[in-house]
Amino acid sequence: MATQLYRRLNAPAAVAVHGLTRSFGARRVIDNLDLTIRPGEFVALLGASGCGKSTLLRILGDLDPEFSGEVTVPARRAIAFQAPRLMPWKRVWHNVLLGLPGRPDRDRATRALEEVGIGHRADVWPKVLSGGEAQRASLARALVREPDLLLLDEPFAALDALTRLKAQALVAELWQRHGCAVLLVTHDVEEAILLADRVLVMKDGVIAHHEEIALPRPRDVADPEFARIRGGLLDWLGVRQGVAH
Numbered sequence: 001m002a003t004q005l006y007r008r009l010n011a012p013a014a015v016a017v018h019g020l021t022r023s024f025g026a027r028r029v030i031d032n033l034d035l036t037i038r039p040g041e042f043v044a045l046l047g048a049s050g051c052g053k054s055t056l057l058r059i060l061g062d063l064d065p066e067f068s069g070e071v072t073v074p075a076r077r078a079i080a081f082q083a084p085r086l087m088p089w090k091r092v093w094h095n096v097l098l099g100l101p102g103r104p105d106r107d108r109a110t111r112a113l114e115e116v117g118i119g120h121r122a123d124v125w126p127k128v129l130s131g132g133e134a135q136r137a138s139l140a141r142a143l144v145r146e147p148d149l150l151l152l153d154e155p156f157a158a159l160d161a162l163t164r165l166k167a168q169a170l171v172a173e174l175w176q177r178h179g180c181a182v183l184l185v186t187h188d189v190e191e192a193i194l195l196a197d198r199v200l201v202m203k204d205g206v207i208a209h210h211e212e213i214a215l216p217r218p219r220d221v222a223d224p225e226f227a228r229i230r231g232g233l234l235d236w237l238g239v240r241q242g243v244a245h
Contacts, residue, residue: 015149015181020069022045022055029055030067031205039148042175042182044192046237047202053185056152056202060183061151074148074181082154084138086126093122096141112140116170132163136170143174150175152184156191168194172217189233193226194219201236209236 015037022030029052037043047053058064059071061079086095094202096109106122113119116136118129126134135155142150156164172195175182186192192199193213201209211233215225 014163015074015183016070016072017056017060018070020056020059020067020071021106022052022064022067028205030059032069033142033206035200035207037149037181037183039181040179042184042195042197044184044196045202046186046189046192046199046233048237049122049187051202052205053202057151057185060149062154076147077143077149077151078142078145078147079140079151079153080142080155082157084126084134086129086134086137088124088126090122091123092118092126092137093127095126095137096144097245098141108144109140112144113137115174116140116141130163131159132167134160135167139171139174143178146178147180150178150180150182152182154185154187157187164191171195189230189237189239190221192233193229194221199229199233201233203236209233 004197015035017033017035020030020033020035021028029050033056035056042114045053055064057079060073061077062073063079086092087098090098093106093109093113094104096112097104110119110122113122116139118133118140119127121133121137126137129137138155155171156167159167168191184192184195193215196213199211199213199214200207205211211229213229215229216222219226221227
């Protein structure tokens with residue numbers, strides 16, 4: 001498409017998006033969107049289904065080249081999807097290394113699996129993993145790439161409530177340890193507030209609202225300020241009656 005500029009940076013850097021547009025036929029899903037993510041910042045992206053959240057993430061991950069506008073991203077990026085996408089014919093440790101150049105380094109894979117709490121499952125086949133373990137393996141596969149930008153596309157959506165809480169806590173811990181920028185696409189408002197430094201609401205192909213989350217960590221859903229932020233975001237999402245925006 002015309003006026004496309006896609007740049008990869010060799011050093012840790014914030015994401016910078018200017019005038020991003022992506023259409024599917026006559027339907028414009030992303031419409032002249034601007035976005036910045038600071039180095040090390042955790043950003044959550046909310047929005048109704050079909051608003052373009054996952055399309056934006058795929059563009060940032062270099063999985064969708066059919067756009068116009070300017071996109072600047074770090075050279076080292078990794079993506080974890082809702083489905084872990086593990087290859088059933090490869091052991092878990094080998095799945096962690098898929099796509100990396102050179103000979104498979106089992107020790108490197110094992111260290112990544114140990115970091116997410118399933119080092120003892122390195123030699124099993126993916127089919128015997130629980131849903132939570134499979135998602136941890138997916139995170140290990142992302143972290144083994146030592147990314148400056150971690151893209152998460154609803155990675156907890158298929159998990160049960162308890163496993164989801166554990167996975168959220170793990171991601172928060174890993175982010176603080178690694179210091180990479182994170183963009184989390186989610187439908188869960190509480191999840192966004194619990195994890196993010198900043199929450200964005202995407203609507204009509206643009207970022208319609210952003211909310212800085214200044215709450216101390218770890219965060220408490222019973223905190224009145226947490227409830228106030230949640231209510232405001234729900235209003236923006238049109239989930240409950242409130243002030244029109």
